[in-house]
Amino acid sequence: MTASDPHRDGEGGLRRQGLTIAKIANLAGVSAPTVSRVLNGQAGVALSTRQRVEDVLREYGYRRRESGSAAILELVFHALESLWALEIIRGVEQVARKHELAVVLTEMQGRLTPGKAWTEQVLARRPTGVIAVFSELTVQQQSQLATRSIPLVVLDPTGEPLHETPSVGATNWTGGVTATRHLLDLGHRRIAMLSGPVQWPCCRARLDGYRAAMDAAGAPVDPDLVRISTLYVEGGLRDGTDLLRLPDPPTAIFTANDLQALGVYEAARQAGLRIPEDLSVVGFDDLPFTQWAGPALTTVRQPLVQMGAAAAKMIVALANGEELEQHRVELATALTLRQSTAPPRRR
Template identity: 45%
Template structure:
């Protein structure tokens, strides 16, 4: 038999196979009420003539919006991976987007209208919304509530509102563990380089640092605190400032691994060795901590699990199910590598 010319339709396939159009349709749809011999004959004709039917209607899947403000970095990649993997396991699609930083106009807030991005979420049929280190206005929160779109925030940029569900880690305990480790190595001039003063996770990490310092009577001069953001350039700027002090710190607790990398570069530029001349502890335990030179001692956040918990919590809220807590904190742990050493190591080595 020769290949049929022109566009191949159900009718032409049926005529070539010597069966009815209904029988061809049954074969295409996997129906069981077709004899094996007839099914084989129809399939042979379909394959030989390259039949392409109409595109089937797409299967509708639940979709969750995941938005992130700022630069995508090592921290956010880990969290995003956790959300996506949990979405795959739950059979849910995750759409990644960036939320505009500018607040809604006064007229929009006064009229009670949802911001354009929230109207888009509603029109797109999103089940829930997850934000990473996001800062939402009261108008945004009110609009999401009116739209009945559940919101879960991971490491909120500000202290979360009582009614906002959030997922984070034990930042206070992590900050205390990092500082206590440096104290146990004999350091007393310990500085902190962290994120924005308004950031809830930064406040908790810095409070843990201060608590550990106070517990041993170690002073925290104002110039030993540098707050900007959790990125490399912020660590470079903070490290430069601290390491140019007359009484420079012998150890620094960095509020993120990327900040620690910036401090490493500031130390290198001044001919200071880590950990011989400066001990350093980071926070997050992202891939960059393991690739740093020396490998970075850091506080591990279970970032992927934080993303997974946020996804599962968002789906619970979307289904109208109760959640055990509106603020979940997962445990941190100190990971010791090679960037912190006993105080005085440099002078000991020199002798």
């Protein structure tokens, strides 16, 4: 485009009122009905054609003037298999209720990215906003939401969040340091770490915090004591069992979440070990069941309810056209001391 392009103003910006569906169609080299289908999130448009139209919309900073958004807050989870998700839902619902918004849940059954059907349904519903929890929308999906002025906030992103995408998380690195220092202060040196997938920033940060605390204490990290596990009870049981079968097993295990810690409890029971007399265990999240475990679990509290509420508040602000003070919000973690840790038993 040149400076004389009739679709731009004198400063090179878009004259919003002059960009019609017909002009978009002309710029993208498609028909007006095709542009209409793209704008309304309808099916029947080839991917390459849809991308051409989206490219034009992005280039001109187009935002469709909606007749009004539905009073809905879309909440997308990659899985709903633990109390972790319920705590976040509670926080989102608290804010949604105050603003008379209904909460719609979508579970992707372990997949990290919503499918095409979800995208088309959301674009058709035109919700007030979308919160993606432990999920990852594609660049195209994010562009489609932005084009229709549907705010997006990512909670605990599974990939590095795009700079312009608002996100909410916790101080995972600090939590990892705090948990490990607690075990070091008790006298442990053979401290194992069960991490989650390290491609996920929250898991990588917890593992990095563990390594930083060990390094600061001059306690070398034995590679055999670090396992990349799954964030479920089964992962804690499997990898906890392997750790306890080592010739020189750990005296303490720090897990990336409370479900793994529960699996470690069972691994210790099967090995005939007592917690904390024979093995200290620290979890991460502070889910409600941890205070009723036998013994009650020492864990790093992640403010899940507050994280859900923070994400919902960001959606409401963006939907009202307000500027966010911060695009990345990290809430503080804290160690909750209970009965699952003690000084190591003399061998």
